[in-house]
Structure formats: structure tokens, C-alpha cells
Amino acid sequence: MNLSDAPILSLLLAVPAAGALLLVLLDGRRPGLLKGVALSTAVVELALSVPLFIGFRARAGAIQFAEQWAWIPALGASYRVGIDGLNLLLILLTTFLTVLGILSSWTAIGRHLKGYLIAMLLLEVGMIGVFVSLDLLLFYVFWEATLIPMYMLIGVWGGERRIYAAVKFFLYTMAGSVLMLVAILVLYFQNAQATGNPTFDLATLTRFARTLPWSTQVWLFLAFFVAFAIKVPLFPFHTWLPDAHTEAPTAGSVILAGVLLKMGVYGLLRFAFPLFPQVAQAAAPYISVLALVGILYGAFVALVQPDVKRLVAYSSVAHLGFVVLGIFALTPQGLSGGILQMINHGLSTGALFLLVGMIYERRHTRQIAEFGGLWRALPVFSVLFLIVTLSSIGLPGTNGFVGEFLILLGAFRARILFGALGTLGIIFAAVYMLWMYQRVFFGPLDKPANKSLTDLCGREILTVAPIILLILFIGWCPGPLLATIEPAVQQLLALFG
Amino acid sequence: MSVPVYGYVALSGLLFLIGAIGVLVRRNVLVILMCVELMLNAANLALLAFGSAHQSLDGQVTVLMVMAVAAAEVAVGLALIVTLFRHQGATDVDEVSLLKG
């Protein structure tokens, strides 16, 4: 059977949903069984997503593995999914991080384990759905569907201020997506009125959106942009992130930083750019300025955070600033780098949260001041943390460098000043990450509670090791990934002539 | 010899008014429920009257629908009342103001 004929994408959506359903039916008092089912579902999902990468033909450029059925014919909404260079890697990232997320919660989740695992799997369905949808209504449904399990993950299994963080996360994101819904509906009705053929199909609406008057396009672009910018989060829409990250359980943070934030950037690339290319081009300088502010601002604020997780959260603001700077450079390197950096950030920040979660499980604190000299007690942990830190500050030889360099090069070619200011960000990244690293791992091991810590166990190493390998692999051979991205970049560039 | 349509409507209006006043003034939950039923049936009567006046089946069909819904409503309503009684030990609606803002 030809690989690209199999309905892999539908399977990808069905498997975690089926896994969640199975969990519902299982006895909640058998944690081993529950975890086994959840983990094997996630692993099957990962295994299913690999053929996408193998069967994907980078040269083809068009949508592949496409599937289409009527969904609500009366509204012109259809189930229309497919992948191209834009979303393929993000899907792989999602399936990959979900496995690690479930592995990382092996011992960390004390209560309502069943609900937790169900939430994780449903979240995976939502995320995959967001990435594969090519129909605006379908996309919107999945987009909102990711909110609920994440809201649960933060609100039920979170830290002390979990309710505040969960509600803030939910409402903030919701406020943005309502704007997007309005924009989608405007597009839909305008199109239906003009052509007499109501549809939510992205390709059709893309052709139609060009014909709208300029001012309408600007408003619609802004509505999409705000929804996505909140998710990214772009300065100044970022304040939900530190709270959500700090309160979320480890796996929640991993998925949140690794995948959910990418949905914002992905939305910009998949919807905002093709629908309103002229507006995007006109807005690029202003948005780039926001991105630059985010890079420097995130770095500065991260510098003085007393909590490791908050620090990493603010570093995400800076890193996502890089990504947005790259894609709004609208140059080939900027776009390639931006898309690659999404993956890189997912890996490195995901790993950081996993590692922070491991130390939190041991010490039940994340305050930097509570640590110090941990290298002596936890050498393996420290080395892994170091490699991830270096990836996060974009040291050459790690994945972070490839992405950041391409982004900065792209920004530099678009506007020299923006490239230069963005490059300043690499100095500050080193400052806050290394200072944190030093305070946690170097110095004397003088806190009694730290002396008795045990180093990572096999499962924990197994959780982080794949990310470390990918960090190094992408650092030295980003070729396969960049080749996957390339056709999508060309397509995007074609929009801007 | 047929009763003119306004007769039915007047009766229906009277029944509805009795039901509405009952809902407003009585405090026993059970009586309130019965008054609500009365209002529903007043409306049914009006529907039937207009239906037959216009020689249309729509009125009768709607009444059948309303009766079905009313049956379900009574079932749910009674269940709620029973639960409420068990919970609060009273059937007085003024005792139940948990939804106070």
C-alpha cells in the first residue's frame, strides 16, 4: 500500500481519543494499568507520526497526506486535513513531547491519575487537530479544544496558585480566540455573500480574502494577530505565561512551552500570512519591534526571577520573540530559522521543564536560592541540565544556534538594525541562563536538604536523553529538518512576491 | 352547536391567570409545579382552539409536543422536589435561596 494513501492523519487524531476513551472505562484504582495504557497510546501515536516524516516528499511543496470529508455540509464546513513543511515537524514534536510528558508524570501525579492521563491524551488530540486542520471552523474547534484539558491540567494538578493561573490562562486565550472567531465569521459571510458558496475552506477563503477592501483586511488581520500573539505570547501579551508555567505540573509546562505556544506562531504562518499577505508585510516592522522588545525584555525580566520555572517562562518570551522576529523578517533564512526555532525551543525548553520537574519532585521547591552546589550531589542531572542550558542560549553545536543564527541572519538582511538588536539578545540569554546555572549547580553544597539528594534514575534519564540527542543532532545536521521546511518557506515567500 | 373561539380563548386566559397567580403567591413547591402545569394546559387549550378555528392540524401537533415535554418536565421536576425535600427537609421555595448573589 502506498504510504501517502493511508489515512494517517485521521488515525493520529483517533488513537489518542481512543486511548482516552479506554482510560475512561478502566478502573481508576490501578495506576500501573492506567499509566501503561496512556504511555502505549502515546508511543503508538509517536510511531504513527514517523511515517509522515518518511513519506513526506520535501520537493513536492503541496499539501500531502490530505483527507477531506464533508462535516457540516449546510455550513460548508468540512473535515479537511493535510500536512506540508509547516506543520509536519510540529506534529512530530507534539507526539514526541507527549510521550515524554507522560513518562515524566510517572511518579509526580498523586491524585486523580486517571483524569490526568485522559486530559493529556485529549490535549494531544487537540494539538494534532490544530496543526493538521485546513478548514477554518475545524481549526477553531480544535484550537478551543486544547484549552479545556490544559485548563484542567493547570487547575487540578497545579501548584498553589493553580486556580488563578488556570483561569487567567483560559480567559486570556479565550479573549483572543473570540476575536479570531469573529474574523473567521466575517470572512465566511463575506465570502458566502460574494460567491454564494459558503465554505470554511482555507484555500478558497485565501483566494477570496485578496478581494476584500484594505481596511477590512487590516481589521481581520489584527483580529487573527491578537489571537495568535496572545498564544505566542508576544510582548505585551505575555503575562499569563509565567503564571501558567509556574503553576502547571511538569508535563503541563512541557506541553505548554513545547507545543501550545507554537500554535500561535503556526497560526500566523498558516492563516494570517496567506489570508492577508499585504497587511502582514505592512505590519512586519511594527510586529518586529514588539518581537525585539520581547527578546530584550524577556531576558531582563528572566534575569532577576527567583523561581527557576518563572525564569524559564520568561526565557520563553525571549525565545518566541526570536521566532516572531524571524518569520516577520519575511526573508528565506528568517522564515526557515523561525520555523526551525519553534522545534528547537520545544525541545530545549521542554527539556528544561522536565529537568526542573525532576528536581522539584525531590526538593519540593524551585527557588534558586534554595539550591547551590548541586553538581556535587547530582552530577548526571547537572550535565544534562548544562547541555540543555547551552542549547537554550544558542551555543553553536546545539540546535539553538542553527535556529537563532538563521533568524538573525534573516532579520539582518531585512533590516540591519533589527538584526543587530536581536543579536544583542544572545548576550543577555547567556547572562540570565548562566547566572541561574551557576547559582543552582556551582558553589558549595551547603544546604542540608540538598546533600541527601539522589541522582536521576533510569526512567528519568530515558526521559531526557532523547531530547539531548536531538539537540546535538540538529546542532550538527539540521539538513533533514531544513529540507522539510524549505518548500513551505518558498510557498510563504511567494505570497509576498 | 359550537362554542365560538373566543370562549375557549377566554377560558384559556382565565386558566393561565390562575396558574400564574398561583406560581407567584404560593410557597409550596408542589403547588407551584401544579400551577405551572395549569399554565401549560391553558396554552394547550388556546392552541387547540385556534387550530380548529383555522382548520389546521398544526395546533394539535404542537399540543402533543407540549404534552410530551410537560410529562418529561413533571418527571424531572418531581425528582428535583423529592431531592430538595430530602436535602432541605422543606417544600417551601423561600427556604431555598442558595442562588442568592
Add this chain to the structure above:
Amino acid sequence: MLQYAWLVLVFPLAGVLINAFFGYRLGRRACGALATVAVALSFLWGVGILAGLLNLPAEAREVHLALWDWIVAADLHVGLSLLVDPLSVVMLLVVTGVGALIHLYSNGYMREDPDYARFFTYLNLFIVGMLLLVLADNFLLLYLGWEAVGLCSYLLIGFWYQKKSAADAGKKAFIVNRVGDFGFALGIMLIFATFGTLGFREVFERAPVTLQAGGAVATAITLLLFTGAIGKSAQIPLYVWLPDAMEGPTPVSALIHAATMVTAGVYMVARTHVLFALAPVSSAVVAAIGTLTAIYAATIALVQTDIKRVLAYSTISQLGYMFLAVGVGAYAAGIFHLTTHAFFKALLFLGAGSVIHALGGEQDMRRMGGLFSKLRVTGITFVVAWLAISGIPPLSGFFSKDEILAAAYHSGNVPLWLIGLITAGLTAFYMSRAVFLTFFGDSRVSHEAAHHLHESPPTMTVPLAVLAVLAAIAGLGASAFNGFLEPVFEGAHAAEAGGLPEAALIALSVLAAVVGIALAWLMYQRRAIAPERIGARVPSLHRLLYNAYYVDYGYQRLVVRPLHALAQWLARSFDLGVIDGIVNGVPALVSGMSRRLRGWQSGYVRRYALSLVFGVVIVTTVALVMVRTI
């Protein structure tokens, strides 16, 4: 042979992997031996490469090895490719040769450290990074090696991480270097924006055509690249990390912070000489900063009491010399000084390490003295290095320094030459001071330390001896060296002769050295002039020099603290107050309104029913009125 040049990278890389995963299981001896052998194999392989290169005709000695595509995005093609030419081979041999000796030395020096596997892993990793740096065939790979050695430097300075000062110094080194790398990275981007490629060959071929000589772009590119060099090679104003880097184990100081890594900036300028030739302004800046740094650091070294700090400032000063050389277009002379400096400065550091080792960790020269008779091998080799750095013929330092001074003189920039000459005198003085205070005169060693005083084991003294021989005789190969490098620097303009004859220049520089040594002898050996009296005469000057012109203090006050305060304000007041304040303000507004409205919700079902009825009445009335009006 040349096709397999990449094997030089494989040996130390294998060392890294084996020691990282199995180092502690191998045991101390095997771990150290493995690391040393890996680098030695690289060196031998390097010798083979040299032989292969010598077999080729002089103009064909440039081999490009493409290993694999690294970053490919649209018109950007960066390969992981190596360049083997005389310049890179010289660097390769210096790095692996001196590196192997220092690895051997470390076997003895780190004998008692429990973290030996980590140490040798870092050390081998450093060799990998440094080899990538010198063998890179494009700017981005050069940058990769550049950052990789920076990382190793960070890790090794902070090797004794439990000491706060060591961890701080490592972080400082990394961050200050990043400031320089900021310029370097921008330079690379500008190169790509200008040439559309990052390959050395393509850029250098196109440069004379694409760039206008003396134009703004050429100047900008070269100045940005030089910013990177300023950071890595510790020049003004980014030199502040190097003295602190002495917190690392002494072999590290010798290898990374004297012989190899810090010279990467010089190598980079030499490598990109085609660009610098097109930017006379930048070359002048390079020469000026180099000269300024040379004398500046030398004055600080005059009064330091920590032996490693003296050597650190001396290294900064000598690096300044190298930049003076490449700034005036004498690239071969700069690289030659780089090589001889690698020998004698590594030797000085290792000798100092041997002294520190013998004294059980003592680094203050005020508590040394008279060690020559106790530490024979260390003493003799140290003296050789001292004479070499002071520029006493026929030792290596004399030849290389003289070449630089001559080139500076002939470039027509007499002030630079004069400052260089004075610096030569200062260098001779402070090195002599260090030697007299450490090895000669009365012993001021504490009683306890004197008790344990012992010469170092052979693993430490053999490298000292080898380096001493090299430091002594390397100068004799000057002309062969220059001839070998000639094809690389073909385009570099030769200095025109004129003014003072060659012999007079040589005489002057030897004179400066002799005066410096004699003065130090009078002050610290004969005690004819008591140094304390001079210090007491001008206490403020002494304090200024001793505290290195308070530059660190200034950076702390003017850069670090304001930025930290800004970060605090942004995090505390602006982010939580203003931005999050607005975010939380919206729901606060809504809930304030709803609090007013909720009074309507009495909870009494009958009241709800009543309002329902009223509602119906109102709606019906309105509807009826509207029907009437239609």
C-alpha cells in the same frame, strides 16, 4: 593523507566520549593517559599533514575538505568543511603539540583531584573546539569553534565550581566573550549580506571586486570581526575576563589562556587579512588597540603579587604585540610571535604551576623566593622562558618580538614602534621581578610549605623541558617559518625599508630588554633601590596599577549594576505592575460591575417568577403598541 585531515578531530573527540561516559570507571591513570594519547595522536597526524602539504608545490598548498552540508537554507550554504593550508597547519601543530604536552603535565598536576575524568573530558573537548576553529573553511564554522572553546574555557575556569570566585570567573569570561561575539556574529551576517556566501575562499576571491578599498562596508566588516577578536584575545576594553580566568587549574591557564585559545583573535585577523587589507582604517585600529593593550597590561603586571596574575597580564600584553603585528600588515610575524609565545608562555605557566604545586597552592610571590636550588628543573626551564619573553638573543622571543617591532617601525608609524619598545623594556622588568622574587633571593616560604617542598614528578617536568627547548630554539626557524606562511599572506603589503638600519633596531630592542632586567635586578635582587620606597613615593599610582586602573570596579558600577537595577525594576514594577496590572485590571473592572448587579439575584424563586411576569407584560405591551402603529 590530506584527505584524512579530519582524523585530527576524531582522536580527541573519541577521548571526550570515552572519558565522559567511562572516565571514572577507567581509573585515574588510564583516563589521563587516554586523553594525552588522543591529543598526541592528533599531533602526529598533524605532522603527517604538514608533510603532505610540504610535498605540494607552494602555491597549491590549500586543500578544502567538505565533510557534510551543515546549514542549508535558500541561498545560504554552509558546509562542515575544513581548510588545510600553511596557516591552519601551523595553528594545528601549535594547538596539538603544546596541547599534548599540557595534557601530559596535567596527569601530574591533577593527580590528587577527584574529578579527573571531568577535567580530561573538558580538556579534550577544548582541543576539538580549537581544531575546529583553526581548520574551519568558512566563517560560521570558525564561529562554532570560537564558541566551543569559549564554552570549554567557561567550564575549565569554573572547574573548581565549589569556589564561588571560580564559578564567577567562568561566567564572567563567557559573558564578556559573548559581548565580543556579538560583533563577530554581526560581522558574519554583514559578510553574508555582502558576498552571499560565508566560505573563506569565495569571500576572499570576491572581496577585491565586491568591496571598495577603504569603503564603509569593508571597514564595518573588519571592525565587527575585530570586536570578536577583542573579546576572545582579551584586548582593551574586553580584557577584564582574562586575569580572573586564572581561577582555573594552572594547566588550563597555560593551554587555553596563554598558548592557544586567546590567540584565536590573532589567527582570525590573520585569516581574514584579505579583508583587512581593504580596510586600512580597521588595520590602524587593530594596531592601535594592540599597542595600547600591550603597554597598558604591562604596566599593571609591574606591581601584581600573584604569580599567575603577572603572567595573565603579560599574556594580554603579548597578545597586544601580536595585534600590533597583524595591524601593520606583518601577518607572518604576528603568527610567528603567536607560536613562540605559545611555547614560552605555556612554559611560564606550567613552571608557575610547578611552583604552586610544590608550595601546596601558594600563589603569592611575596611568600616565595630562593626556590631555584630546590626546584632545579622548574627553575632552569623558567629562566629559559623568562629570557625568551624578555627578548634576549638568541632565544625565540627575541626573534619574534624583533620582527614585530621592525615591522611597526617600517610601517611608518614610529609612535607605535616606540610604545612597543617601551613595552619590551617593561616586559623584561616585570618578568625579571617575578623570577627574582620567586626563584632567587632569600626564601620567604612559610615553614610548613618549606617542609613539603619538592620537585614535581616527571610527568610535569618532561613537558617543561620540551617546552624549554622549543622556547629556546624556535627563533632559529624564523625564516623557514615565514617562507612556509608566505603563500597565505601573499597579498599582504610588505613594509618598505627606510629610516634606521636593521641592526640599530635590533640593538635598541635588546637594549630595552637589558635595561629592564638590570633595573629589576637592582631592585629585587641587589635591593639597591627598594621597590617599597618607590611605591611609597607615589602611593596613588601604585594603588591604581595594583587595582588594574579600577576598570573592573568601573564596569561593575557603570554596566553591571545599572543593568541589574533595570532588570529588577522591569520585573517587579513594570511587568507585575503595569502590564499584568492592565491584564488583571480588566477582570477587576468586570467583577466590580457584576458585584453591583448581583444584588438583583435574591435567590427567591417567586421573585424571579414575578419579574418574569412583568417582563412578559412589558414585552407584550410593546409588541401590541408596535402592531398598532404599523
